[in-house]
Amino acid sequence: MNLQRFSTSKVIQDRQKLVILGTGWGGYSVLKNIDKKKYDVIVVSPRNHFLFTPLLASTTVGTLEFRSIIQPVRESRFRDATHFHLSHATNLDLDNKILHCHSVLNPELKYTINYDKLVIAVGALSNTFGVPGVEEHAFFLKEVLDARKIRNRILTNFELAVGPKIEESESKRLLHTVIVGGGPTGVEFGAELYDFVQQDVAKLYKEQQKAVTVTLVESDRILASFDSRLRSHAENKLRARERFTLIQSSVTEVFKDSVKLKDGTILPCGLVVWSTGLAPRWFTQNLKVAKNTRGQILTDSYLQVLEDKSGSVYALGDCADIADVPLPCTAQVAERQGRYLTDVLNGKKDSKIPFEFKNMGMLAYIGSYEALTDTPDVKLQGFTSWLLWRSAYLTRLGSWRLRMQVPMDWLKTLMFGRDISRFD
Amino acid sequence: MNLQRFSTSKVIQDRQKLVILGTGWGGYSVLKNIDKKKYDVIVVSPRNHFLFTPLLASTTVGTLEFRSIIQPVRESRFRDATHFHLSHATNLDLDNKILHCHSVLNPELKYTINYDKLVIAVGALSNTFGVPGVEEHAFFLKEVLDARKIRNRILTNFELAVGPKIEESESKRLLHTVIVGGGPTGVEFGAELYDFVQQDVAKLYKEQQKAVTVTLVESDRILASFDSRLRSHAENKLRARERFTLIQSSVTEVFKDSVKLKDGTILPCGLVVWSTGLAPRWFTQNLKVAKNTRGQILTDSYLQVLEDKSGSVYALGDCADIADVPLPCTAQVAERQGRYLTDVLNGKKDSKIPFEFKNMGMLAYIGSYEALTDTPDVKLQGFTSWLLWRSAYLTRLGSWRLRMQVPMDWLKTLMFGRDISRFD
Ligand SMILES: Cc1cc2nc3c(=O)[nH]c(=O)nc-3n(C[C@H](O)[C@H](O)[C@H](O)COP(=O)(O)OP(=O)(O)OC[C@H]3O[C@@H](n4cnc5c(N)ncnc54)[C@H](O)[C@@H]3O)c2cc1C
Ligand SMILES: Cc1cc2nc3c(=O)[nH]c(=O)nc-3n(C[C@H](O)[C@H](O)[C@H](O)COP(=O)(O)OP(=O)(O)OC[C@H]3O[C@@H](n4cnc5c(N)ncnc54)[C@H](O)[C@@H]3O)c2cc1C
Secondary structure (H helix, E strand, O other): OOHHHHHHHHHHHOOEEEEEEOOOHHHHHHHHHOOOOOEEEEEEEOOOEEEOHHHHHHHOOOOOOHHHOEEEOOOOOOOOHHHEEEEEEEEEEOOOOEEEEEEOOOOOOEEEEEOOEEEEOOOEEEOOOOOOOHHHHOEOOOOHHHHHHHHHHHHHHHHHHOOOOOOHHHHHHHOEEEEEOOOHHHHHHHHHHHHHHHHHHHHHOHHHHHHOEEEEEEOOOOOOOOOHHHHHHHHHHHHHOOOEEEEEOOEEEEEOOEEEEOOOOEEEOOEEEEOOOEEEOHHHHHOOOOEOOOOOEEEOOOOEEOOOOOOOEEEOHHHEEEOOOOOOOOHHHHHHHHHHHHHHHOOOOOOOOOOOOOOOOEEEEEEOOEEEEEOOOOEEEEHHHHHHHHHHHHHHOOOHHHHHHHHHHHHHHHHHOOOOOOOO | OOHHHHHHHHHHHOOEEEEEEOOOHHHHHHHHHOOOOOEEEEEEEOOOEEEOHHHHHHHOOOOOOHHHOEEEOOOOOOOOHHHEEEEEEEEEEOOOOEEEEEEOOOOOOEEEEEOOEEEEOOOEEEOOOOOOOHHHHOEOOOOHHHHHHHHHHHHHHHHHHOOOOOOHHHHHHHOEEEEEOOOHHHHHHHHHHHHHHHHHHHHHOHHHHHHOEEEEEEOOOOOOOOOHHHHHHHHHHHHOOOOEEEEEOOEEEEOOOEEEEOOOOEEEOOEEEEOOOEEEOHHHHHOOOOEOOOOOEEEOOOOEEOOOOOOOEEEOHHHEEEOOOOOOOOHHHHHHHHHHHHHHHOOOOOOOOOOOOOOOOEEEEEEOOEEEEEOOOOEEEEHHHHHHHHHHHHHHOOOHHHHHHHHHHHHHHHHHOOOOOOOO
């Protein structure tokens, strides 16, 4: 360890400099819980807010509004405003404890910051598996901006489909959505779209409702991580839906107005939502440390990056994995890891106790007031499970601002329907 | 009148075809009140929602959210979805009663529709007075998208201003906003910005608050249409504000990062909001009918376009003016005209009674819980007037969805501050 610099910083402010990369589930959890009297905290992230991802799919059709599920990370508790950097971390010099950053807003601004301790929680990207056309034509569902683009595209497609002089085949294409990937995100997006079509399109675009179709393309089984009985239930429910098709295949190319399946079939469509797992971000790829086959940074069970000899660099959430105990890439894991780490850093927990993950279970919304609850003790489907789904998320929303607005949005959607205003 | 076609349409559906251009105060007022059993209504507008303009300034800083003040025009009452066209009206053939349209979403789609009756309510544009650089670099405040752009720019400027390695002069430039035009819109935007700086920037960007400056450039007096005592009160209040400057001059050029005044002074700034009156839209300019010097379509006091011999074309709101009784360009006028016209068209009002405008007064918010109320009977300033301002708008919001959400937004702003998440 660079004792010289360490002692200097001690003299100046008697606080170690803790740098957090990312403001997602992992990073935000560290930021919220870290003892700001003990650490001089600096956050580096390309977004200045936390996003409650489990409800992101609901914003694509307006069940919830975008700003109802995000929380600014700047707070009056920050000593001064320069403690948050709207930047990407681009590179890391472990030996000299120097982080390279690149400003999001000013492309010319590249700079470095040093740290005493570093928490890497940069998350992951959607995996395109190198399929041609995905980057250009498909929509991801990771950030609020992604959700807004999807919502805008859906509303645009509806407006185009009812426009004058439209040919029937073109109208059908516009109203056909292809979802690639049958994980929770793909299924929940499909569920929200279904509700939108049943509840709002039925009233507002009347005849067009019959022309709306959805295809879910999954190479394996949908909701693979769920209990098999729940998964079968979901599959049956989905298959029973009119104008919904579940295809076991994979997409080999995405075009402007269609996708191509493995067997060569071309499916004309107006929207492709791509959600097929994770790939490492550029920063993670760039990092010269031990990684697993999926490109995740390997840590020990204290969340310390294996190859960092200084013992001051931690990695958690989607960008990392514990070498001996592989963990699922979920909000739950990232959030718990953040809390574990702050307990250790704050001195509240013995640093010899390793991180242990107790799975609290999974929830997934499948549409028309039905959800799946898959916990070690309880396996539940249907309306009760949906109530559980809603209340679970409500209590876990990180702030009162969100806890007030989310039920308000739900109520408005129920009473007045979703807002189909298009202004993008 | 083209009796032939009229009688045909009678036979087919026993309803006259009423085409409404625009979904602003005028057009939406006609749409809401027209008897849909009597008329086959078709709406042509480049936006599929109504916008409550008096609260638009509040959305630029997040006091209110964008979707809290817009209302979709599609409703289940529409017989089918093709009755709304997301298009610009581009031209009009009065003799043959044919309207030319251009789709917003499909640039290749140009088409015509015929009408029995036509209501022109296309509003107006912001007037740039041909000042160079305005279109490219200044921000208008007319539509929700404009407000979103302003909000994004403000949040971007703050993030840049606290970024690493920033020079003090650059930081000061970024935090300097120039408002051009001292009408109600300019003043209210300034008021919202002021509240944001006092209430939120103070907490979240701490030191930067001192660097925030606002300059309001107005060639005449501010709030010229208001009672002189109220106007003076507002002027004094504004002038007393720290870091606020009121300049009596005009802007002769707008650059990427500054504006130039008449006397050659260059004011470096990070945002220019342009609000200096109205100019006719392209459709209005293109129309070959009698207009006043400001380019507004002239009508008689029954709102019938003077030069239309068929007696079936009406014009109202910002795009029109009554020949003998010039009216202010306000939401109030447009809304009343819409109601007057539907009363006549629905047969509820004798078509011999001309439109008459009784001014109910004006309101303007000037910041820190103070507003001006200027009615024929009451002239009020201060906090009470602010309460009046809020409740007046609340009751006039056109739907329960908005009437629920707007107070919720106000409450959230009060309790938690404004959302400074930047994701654009
Ligand atoms: C639509 C959707 C629904 C989901 N639903 C659920 C659910 O119901 N339950 C559940 O448990 N999990 C769910 N997940 C998964 C969960 O969101 C992730 O596992 C979780 O977000 C991982 O947390 P993280 O902190 O590792 O990454 P993230 O939350 O993705 O945060 C990464 C952060 O790093 C920032 N960043 C990116 N690049 C850089 C860089 N170069 N430098 C600095 N910062 C950077 C990002 O801006 C972001 O702030 C869902 C995910 C999605 C997309
Ligand atoms: C920020 C702001 C604050 C304001 N505050 C107040 C206030 O407090 N009180 C008050 O009385 N007034 C206020 N006004 C003024 C008021 O909004 C206008 O006078 C009013 O909107 C005029 O109504 P309108 O129907 O003529 O036009 P608009 O409301 O502007 O509506 C015009 C409509 O026509 C559509 N359109 C445009 N081009 C075409 C085309 N080619 N073909 C078809 N449709 C087209 C537009 O999309 C829009 O839907 C404010 C205005 C602004 C911008």
